Amino acid sequence: MVRKLIKYDFQSYFRLLFPVQLIIIGFALINRLVQFFEPASDAAEAASTVYNSVFVSTLVLYILSIFVCLVMTVIVGIIRFYQGMYTNEGYLNHTLPVTPTQHIFAKLLTSIIFCLGADLAIFLSFMVITAGEVNIEVFKAFTFLVGQYFANTGLNGALYVLEFILLAIVSVVFLFLKLYFCISVGQLVKRKKILLAFGVFFGIYVTKQLICTVFAIFVALNLDFMNQIGDWINSSPNVAFHIFFCVAIIFYGLFALIYFLITKHIMSKKLNLT
Known part of the structure; x- marks a missing residue:
């Protein structure tokens, strides 16, 4: 039964957080693609201005997506615990042959796994944004x-x-x-x-x-x-x-x-x- 609870929570987390983690990697990919269009040092000032504006904008969006992902991971953990234990959903969960310790363990384990998932998404996005020679140097x-x-x-x-x-x-x-x-x-x-x-x-x-x-x-x-x-x-x-x-x-x-x-x-x- 505990496995089923963890599976159910995992699916709920996945539906809410996996798209956010994909967005992080997506913004990292966009920023990396923008880097390919970096103008030469002797290029026109207008071209450099446009490039810098686009580069900074995509980088800011990338950083904001990381912040949103980390905050949402915690918020979803709070919501899942509240909904599963103290709302209408709690009426069902507390009638299951599961102890309070097992309920807490299931919620906690799922939250920790997706915290690690957020860290992994951030790491992969960093690898994407520094792909190529920069990645090798890093x-x-x-x-x-x-x-x-x-x-x-x-x-x-x-x-x-x-x-x-x-x-x-x-x-x-x-x-x-x-x-x-x-x-x-x-x-x-x-x-x-x-x-x-x-x-x-x-x-x-x-x-x-x-x-x-x-x-x-x-x-x-x-x-x-x-x-x-x-x-x-x-x-x-x-x-x-x-x-x-x-x-x-x-x-x-x-x-x-x-x-x-x-x-x-x-x-x-x-x-x-x-």
């Missing part, structure tokens, strides 16, 4: 930088890459679970549910800003202590970076778990579809 520069990176960092460099990938995955999971949490809390009232969900999200944002402000004040009042930490980071940068990644992973992972448990509790004990 590849050479990339391989050179990667070689230099591992030559300078060694085993620590490989660990940094793994920690960064893990942090990226945990961050995406954290983001969607936080949104699921806000939507679920919003369903605890009978009226203005979406408004409450926005309020919860805004409340989390304000709380985070207050914590950052308090931390900034703490730093300002303890400059000697912070200078000591800075000296330690300069003397042991590898250990400091590993600690930073591990702390960030634990932080996001812990809050993701909290959001998941609260969302699961609401779906199990406080479900309100009225």
Whole structure:
């Protein structure tokens, strides 16, 4: 049954997001075709002006399409969770032999897959827009930088890459679970549910800003202590970076778990579809 839920969500995502991903690649292709008509350096000023205008316009459209794709991926994830759990569709889904944990897992897995799909579409579009000699030069520069990176960092460099990938995955999971949490809390009232969900999200944002402000004040009042930490980071940068990644992973992972448990509790004990 969980596989069927994932398949159904996958089809919904695909219908909404695949055309957007094709648009990204399409704008990249148009921009690349425009590059073939670049006038020579001694060409008339009018020709250069026209070319620059068309090139910049297609490039702006390409960048905007990337932004739209990333935003839509998150928005579709929110809508699919809301529709599947707390609208008329929820009446059917909650009668299926599927636990709240499995429901959350199905929505989360599909969202993550299409986040990766958006990244893949962006990568392919970049390959298209830099096709030819530029692509070769970019590849050479990339391989050179990667070689230099591992030559300078060694085993620590490989660990940094793994920690960064893990942090990226945990961050995406954290983001969607936080949104699921806000939507679920919003369903605890009978009226203005979406408004409450926005309020919860805004409340989390304000709380985070207050914590950052308090931390900034703490730093300002303890400059000697912070200078000591800075000296330690300069003397042991590898250990400091590993600690930073591990702390960030634990932080996001812990809050993701909290959001998941609260969302699961609401779906199990406080479900309100009225």
